[in-house]
Amino acid sequence: MALNHGRRDARTSRDVELNPIFSREPVSVPRYAMPEGPMEPDTAYQLVHDELMLDGNARLNLATFVTTWADPHALRLMAECADKNMIDKDEYPQTAELELRCVHMLARLWHAEDPRHVIGCSTTGSSEAAMLAGLALKRRWQQRRRAEGKSADRPNLVMGANVQICWEKFAEYFEVEPRYVPLEGDRYHLTAETALPHCDENTIGVVAVLGSTFDGSYEPVAAIAAALDELQERTGVDVPVHVDGASGAMIAPFLDPDLEWDFRVRRVASINTSGHKYGLVMPGVGWALWRDAEALPDDLVFHVNYLGGDMPTFALNFSRPGAQVVAQYYTFLRLGVEGYRRVQQTCRDVATRLAARIAELGAFELLTDGSEAPVFAFRVKEGVDAYSVFDVSAALRERGWLVPAYTFPKDREDLAVLRIVVRNGFGHDLADLLLEDLRRVLERLERQHAPQRSAEDAGGFAHGAETRNPRRAGRH
8 A cells, every 4th residue: 555645845746757768769757647658668667677776775674574585496487477366276276286285384394283184375474364363263262252152242362562563453453452461671572471461251362473573582382372271271261372473483393393382282273474584485475374174263264166176265365476375385395394494594593693793892782692583683782872773773774784773662662672684695794794884883873972863763664563653552
């Protein structure tokens, strides 16, 4: 959605202009209206190409979790499938088959008891997958309450204040009370002890995040589930767990195989992940899986004919590309378990090494060190008064590096940090270049008398680690 803020200046009041190319005459086209007639494709291409040069360099974007490098063979397959609508199972049965194979692969990766009967689907990203999982939790709770003759009109969802903004959207769009567990002191995510007091008979589920967008940390899924087991034994209140594994669900299986966070934990009803993050596919594809048919109420599932059989579908979007699903299947084939392990281990090695080197500069204090998700956050040390994290972010941007600075949610808004996301394609050499630029930046910033920038200067440059609506009280 493009929002028109009514902004006009000398540049935007002019038409878009193109300089002469060889014998081509100068071209001028309306900026906010369709031109009256067609133009040469090369001319249209040049107009668009020149505008896009103003975008940041995606490889230097250390704010986003989204994949910015892809295997050329995957890109070739995506181009070959650009015209396929994923939802048309009957017209594109083999694309539907590849989607099903990916679901089975993820079910095995996440230790489903019976991978052949796990229900799952592709989505446009982990946010849509989270919405679908939330809907399933709500509908499952409503059905149970109505079967017991109880009211089903006050559902709530328990989660840490550090959840990605898609969960705030889910609560708003689907009329569920969000119960955010506040951050306190040096605790930057949800724990078993802090989740339990917020749960009651109206709780549709607890969201546990594997790879917080704020600092890359894993929330203790097994401990949260164990606490909910005790709650059920004591009160009879049965609260399922959904794991938001947008990042970590494609990291932990390869690097932390003994960590129990997935379907090995009986209370985990569903898991979502992002194929276009550490799934290593270009935007946009996500995945949602449910433990079994009981975890996904059948009245949410639509059934289509597929090769003479039944293909259940569950999605918010009707038309969406099949190219990314094909690329996901290719990447699973291309890398295999060992290939994914090597890629993710390299990301973690780069993150932990870079975090340690930044700590050695003496100006910063680490909140995390990249040893879970290859993501880490750090703040300016107490006693450093010449600059803020927002000054550092702006100065690095002058060199092309996109490193976000932001404050933590409510109750820890005093904590302002920088965050670096290490993805495939950001290796040790690029990390060293970033470190050298950071050193040069600090030499200049240390000559300031006081910080020049604050949170108000940061804009919307935190990639989900904030509430975007300043008019509403809540997470900021």
